[in-house]
Amino acid sequence: MTDPLGRLHPVVRLAPAKLNLSLAVLGRRRDGFHDLHSVMVPLDLADRLSLAAAPDDGTGDTLHVTGHDPGPAADNLVLRAVGEARRAVGGGWPGGPGAAPALAIRLDKRIPVAAGLGGGSSDAAAALDGALEAWAAVLDAARRGAIAARLGSDVPFFLAGGAALVRGRGERVEPLAGVRGSPGVLLVTPSSALPTADVFAAFAARGGHGDGSVRMTSEHLAAELQAGLSATDLVTRAGVLAAANDLLPASAAVMPGLVPFRRALFRVLGRPVGLSGSGPTLWTLYPSRDDAAVAAEAVQAALTGEELPALGDGRPSILVSSIPEGPRR
Numbered sequence: 001m002t003d004p005l006g007r008l009h010p011v012v013r014l015a016p017a018k019l020n021l022s023l024a025v026l027g028r029r030r031d032g033f034h035d036l037h038s039v040m041v042p043l044d045l046a047d048r049l050s051l052a053a054a055p056d057d058g059t060g061d062t063l064h065v066t067g068h069d070p071g072p073a074a075d076n077l078v079l080r081a082v083g084e085a086r087r088a089v090g091g092g093w094p095g096g097p098g099a100a101p102a103l104a105i106r107l108d109k110r111i112p113v114a115a116g117l118g119g120g121s122s123d124a125a126a127a128l129d130g131a132l133e134a135w136a137a138v139l140d141a142a143r144r145g146a147i148a149a150r151l152g153s154d155v156p157f158f159l160a161g162g163a164a165l166v167r168g169r170g171e172r173v174e175p176l177a178g179v180r181g182s183p184g185v186l187l188v189t190p191s192s193a194l195p196t197a198d199v200f201a202a203f204a205a206r207g208g209h210g211d212g213s214v215r216m217t218s219e220h221l222a223a224e225l226q227a228g229l230s231a232t233d234l235v236t237r238a239g240v241l242a243a244a245n246d247l248l249p250a251s252a253a254v255m256p257g258l259v260p261f262r263r264a265l266f267r268v269l270g271r272p273v274g275l276s277g278s279g280p281t282l283w284t285l286y287p288s289r290d291d292a293a294v295a296a297e298a299v300q301a302a303l304t305g306e307e308l309p310a311l312g313d314g315r316p317s318i319l320v321s322s323i324p325e326g327p328r329r
């Protein structure tokens with residue numbers, strides 16, 4: 001928001017991680033992307049983004065990152081999102097007719113990077129929305145959606161906010177009522193990144209279409225989440241959902257240690273273990289966050305006792321989270 005003198009007020013946004021409760025890959029498209037059918041929910045694990053007026057407009061937008069290292073700032077989707085937003089706004093903001101002013105952006109990264117949790121895409125959606133608010137600029141939903149889709153396949157989901165059925169390449173987002181109650185989620189992320197493009201390339205090399213049963217599970221789950229599913233009912237479906245990811249064989253082909261690691265995690269936790277997105281983050285569902293916290297301790301103990309095979313070049317990250325109660329924000 002700008003004040004009457006044209007100064008920008010700082011904007012703070014939480015950029016949540018996501019979990020794919022189901023992920024069916026329907027086939028390869030002419031543009032090289034894949035058509036998806038995925039039920040996605042936001043998590044209460046989030047990056048924190050703040051945007052304020054840059055002290056010197058001449059230096060352009062700046063990005064300062066703390067927490068997990070997402071790689072060079074110049075490659076960060078946050079700066080691309082703000083640049084695209086500025087181009088789309090043109091002189092159409094309250095301080096116009098000149099271009100909207102440069103922003104100093106701070107990003108505290110709490111979501112593991114290149115982990116199948118959508119952190120980079122969520123940051124981009126938060127930056128697009130946050131920059132528009134900082135400039136008090138208005139873009140209609142269609143133009144915001146078009147920018148989001150250009151930035152990345154998961155960005156439209158985050159821009160919409162809330163549980164959703166995601167189709168097409170990711171640009172078709174249908175809000176769902178979501179989960180009643182707040183099921184706990186344990187996230188175990190091996191220390192090696194798994195680039196989405198590598199996983200889809202391996203998927204295409206293996207034939208380029210998924211198992212029809214995953215699509216059926218995904219359609220069924222979408223209908224249930226539209227009606228509103230309780231946390232308990234979601235947890236009872238964990239076994240089916242843990243198998244409802246068409247990318248699993250391709251992710252395992254790119255990161256061969258993932259299969260034994262997942263099997264060992266299943267032995268430690270005694271619960272179905274799913275893969276989020278293209279991975280490598282593995283999840284288990286619990287009735288509550290407290291239950292997930294108890295499970296996290298069991299995984300820590302298993303790591304110390306070397307009951308889990310080594311994967312990557314460090315200890316996996318173990319995070320306790322939950323799926324916030326629907327309906328969508």
Ligand code: C5P
Nearest residue numbers: 032033034152153154169170196197200
């Ligand atoms: O859109 P995004 O940059 O997140 O996608 C990363 C890569 O994943 C793409 O370059 C593409 O290879 C693959 N992808 C795909 N089909 C999708 C989403 C991503 O093939 N629906």
